[in-house]
Amino acid sequence: MIAKEEKEKQKKQGMLDNVMRQFNHASDIIGLNQNVRKILGITNNELVVHFPVKMDNGEVEVFTGYRVQHNNALGPYKGGLRYHPTVDIDAARALAMWMTWKTSLAGLPLGGAKGGIQIDPSRYSASELERITRRFTFALGDNIGPELDIPAPDVNTNAQTMAWILDTYMSTKSPNERSSNLHVVTGKPVGAGGSEGRDRATGYGVYLCIKFWADHNGISLENRKFIVQGFGNVGYWASRFLEEEGAVLIAVQDASGTVYNDRGISVEKLRAHAGEHDNMVQGFGDAEPIDSELFFGLDCDICIPAALGNQITGNNASGIKALVIAEGANGPTDVEGERILLEKGVAVIPDILCNSGGVIGSYFEWLQNRNGEIWQLDEVMAKLEKKLKESFDRVMRVASERNVDMRTAAFIIAIERLEQAYRQRGIFP
Template structure:
């Protein structure tokens, strides 16, 4: 059984760009953004669409379409993930690239924003085919990516192996003298290929940390609190793992195969082990199947949407009972739903803050590669927590000072940083 919430990607995909633009315009109005800078930030810098042929295991040729949208690089190289999903198109990449610009600016990183990927359902292809598709896509991108220009990372349906294939392909196109200087062309690599300790769990750890900071702010103990997670991939798993260690209880999880509920709690590692062996959550017998459209209505303390965009809509927002929504995914809440949630006094930890642990971890990896350093897991986690706490406090403080919601506060901080950069640098010529 396929989740109707996650399945309806068409309308969600079309709405993501409209959502991020409305969020941007609202924050821009709130800070009275310079109208000339508003024009610049409202559009992307570069948009690349590539069509490339790949030989399948059968010997037949299939042509794929890949995208890379570079939104802004006023603060540094473009940075953002590559996803392999049927919903990938130009509008989706535009929206996600813009969110990356705000995310890196909010985190105080020397990066801009980019996003892209391939319009593909990776489950339909063998591992050997995915390797050839990835390498051919990398070759098609050519000099449009680079360690000081545009640095891809894993995203939906891509992982450290994908990044290793991109790294190897990119380095093979460089001269022997250049190869040692290009290790940081991608982040999220395997440890043996120059990856960083902790990068695998950085996004989920960041989601957990922002929930922890929220609980501390509200003087709440996470022990005994209940949470639900939509999407049990890398982000959903690690966010759940850290929350469980704090004594919180996972009571419902949803993936493309259905919604699984157990009010007594679902053991996180047991669920992860089952998913690894079965390939999905389908058939997991330590939880009962429940109707997909009842997932967000589950009585819980914490809701973590960690799947795709526009999953919380005006049609289901009224049913949400959680005290806080921690946006592990990019753009999981649409504008109309957000108005409902704010009226219900539900706290939203916005995506550009909540899931920024991933890009912060990527920055640490990039920095280590660039400087020839190797940090321990403890060093990475400690630096990540410190950086996220700074961002969290700034957002919450501004939200209170200006009387705005948390998303608007986060956008205001990000956009003001970019505005300052443009004012100080001027516009060429």
């Protein structure tokens, strides 16, 4: 148990170390202004809240929640809330920084934040999770807001979670303020002000980036084999769109284990199975269970890590056979792992580009709420594809011009946009 906790601690510290090394590497290449570098190298605000919640049995538990706001030079803080045992201040810092680079790269008028609750949600009933969520929202108070900091779903949170946050936040406002606070969160149910297409935006973006990469390299996705780590919202939608393109899913890994079938796994059949088994893939009848340690070494063309951070490391990167890694999760590849992959000729589509469909979709929802508009699904998806294509082409152009990998190119674009904002605005006072 102690060894496991120490391993998780090292992973979280590693995530923060990774994002700082990525930031410093790109900053060195562009000669980032030292004053701006000092600002971007640290978070703006860090909130830790401890709050009591009454459980179904009448007992009280005290929970710890986090919200880290990294930077808002380009607009309000934006980023998800996750419910997971690994959530702590270091993890939130790393993820908040990645959100800043992600929104900047996408050209959005938003900054970066992240947070969540240190909790295993599977241990609690739906009514307990509702009370935990509402009490956490109340504890955050005015540290979130539609023009200040806009949370969204992340690991183990969903549209229902956002609806609870919205209702709780609006309940703290006067009647004449409530109608103007609908955009305090994104990723809401459509009936509660959410946007069509937000549920699939991240996974669709992962698929689009893979397709853009394949087109750029003259590769057809027909019959290409792919593996997915994490079969939640991101993993499912990315798999579904890839399957529609003719690619073949051969393995899926989640917290319950790994299932494998070299002849192919039906995305919809696996989803139906997971829906009946606590969202877990273990026990799927049309695939065989294999040792999870073998997952990343499977013979495939496309690998999509769409679970947690630091999954591809210096310990397992050398065994990867995929042509491309499409980072559906935030920070799934550490610096040493990526060095090995690049030396092997494996392409890495970086997280701040590959999974940015989610925050772009969130921006569209925020904009609709703010302007009192409702966009149709085809309009949302077309706008999302256009935005992602612009980002992808920009990354490829900078990568070619500077002779750097895709991640470094993405960081350069993101950092230079922030540097320009600080140069033009100046530093108060």
